[in-house]
Amino acid sequence: MGLLVDGQWQDRWYDTQKTGGKFVRQEATFRHWITADGSAGPSGEGGFKAEKGRYHLYVSYACPWAHRTLIFRALKGLIDWIDVSVVNPIMLENGWTFEPGDKVIPDPIHHADFLHQVYTADTADFTGRVTVPLLWDKQSGRIVSNESADIIRMFNSAFDTQGAAAGDYYPTEHKQIIDEINERVYNTVNNGVYRCGFATTQQAYAEAVNELFDSLDWLEGILSRQRYLAGDKITEADWRLFTTLIRFDAVYHGHFKCNLQQLKDYPNLSAYVRELYQWPGVADTVHFDHIKSHYYRSHKTINPTGIVPEGPLLDFNAPHGRS
Numbered sequence: 001m002g003l004l005v006d007g008q009w010q011d012r013w014y015d016t017q018k019t020g021g022k023f024v025r026q027e028a029t030f031r032h033w034i035t036a037d038g039s040a041g042p043s044g045e046g047g048f049k050a051e052k053g054r055y056h057l058y059v060s061y062a063c064p065w066a067h068r069t070l071i072f073r074a075l076k077g078l079i080d081w082i083d084v085s086v087v088n089p090i091m092l093e094n095g096w097t098f099e100p101g102d103k104v105i106p107d108p109i110h111h112a113d114f115l116h117q118v119y120t121a122d123t124a125d126f127t128g129r130v131t132v133p134l135l136w137d138k139q140s141g142r143i144v145s146n147e148s149a150d151i152i153r154m155f156n157s158a159f160d161t162q163g164a165a166a167g168d169y170y171p172t173e174h175k176q177i178i179d180e181i182n183e184r185v186y187n188t189v190n191n192g193v194y195r196c197g198f199a200t201t202q203q204a205y206a207e208a209v210n211e212l213f214d215s216l217d218w219l220e221g222i223l224s225r226q227r228y229l230a231g232d233k234i235t236e237a238d239w240r241l242f243t244t245l246i247r248f249d250a251v252y253h254g255h256f257k258c259n260l261q262q263l264k265d266y267p268n269l270s271a272y273v274r275e276l277y278q279w280p281g282v283a284d285t286v287h288f289d290h291i292k293s294h295y296y297r298s299h300k301t302i303n304p305t306g307i308v309p310e311g312p313l314l315d316f317n318a319p320h321g322r323s
């Protein structure tokens with residue numbers, strides 16, 4: 001684990017000393033948008049028009065943020081439009097790599113050994129973390145975005161006039177409620193599990209774990225009254241929650257010490273995760289081999305032996321009963 005400083009790779013773990021043991025995630029750096037006509041989006045510059053075959057997505061199958069983008073690519077029928085490279089799940093002193101391994105898909109554009117080379121191909125003196133997902137424009141030779149929340153919004157609508165699959169996961173009438181849910185889910189659940197796992201003081205961990213389980217109780221309550229988080233239709237808010245929940249019992253409960261309960265202790269949340277897993281196209285985006293080996297083998301400060309546990313045994317194909 002490391003970062004680029006003036007274009008040079010440095011092997012450094014997250015510094016939590018200045019923040020009282022708390023893990024603080026850095027803001028993404030590249031914030032341009034693909035739009036239907038190439039006009040500028042809500043941030044960044046214009047010039048990124050939605051076109052078949054023009055963009056390339058770099059992901060890790062382990063990463064919950066990258067996972068969102070793979071789900072939207074599948075839901076919106078963009079699999080043949082946007083090619084994907086998949087990094088090796090083990091992230092150590094060189095950060096994300098394309099070291100050959102099961103399900104690793106190499107980089108056909110830069111033939112990179114390391115993901116940081118793709119960042120410096122855009123900005124030679126780049127300073128910052130080298131994260132997935134990363135969306136690359138083959139035409140201009142530039143990074144479009146490394147922010148998953150933006151990338152799923154682009155995939156949701158930018159390609160619609162050119163024949164993407166139907167479905168609007170951020171409908172105008174529900175934007176406000178989706179934004180409100182996203183805000184709490186991001187801070188206390190999506191990033192909350194990392195705040196538990198990467199905390200380096202008891203107090204920082206305790207704060208994060210209590211907020212996480214308060215939010216899971218709140219979400220369980222919502223799902224006991226309605227089918228999806230924003231009402232009777234599935235939205236972006238559900239998919240953003242899903243990528244954390246699907247990893248919960250397998251990695252966050254043990255490895256990140258999110259262990260006041262397991263997901264299976266929440267009847268509504270666990271049935272809901274099964275329903276979303278069984279959604280057409282979604283199971284193909286879930287790879288527990290990469291998920292488990294990434295977390296247990298990459299974070300040496302948390303799991304020095306690198307041993308990957310055999311369990312728990314999970315069956316996301318069991319009937320969900322949420323009709």
Ligand SMILES: N[C@@H](CCC(=O)N[C@@H](CS)C(=O)NCC(=O)O)C(=O)O
Pocket residue numbers: 001002026027028062063064065066095129130131132133146147148149
């Ligand atoms: N804001 C980013 C966060 C992405 C992110 O942190 N990805 C992790 C993998 S789960 C990563 O690549 N971490 C490498 C690092 O921080 O050095 C997004 O949502 O796209």
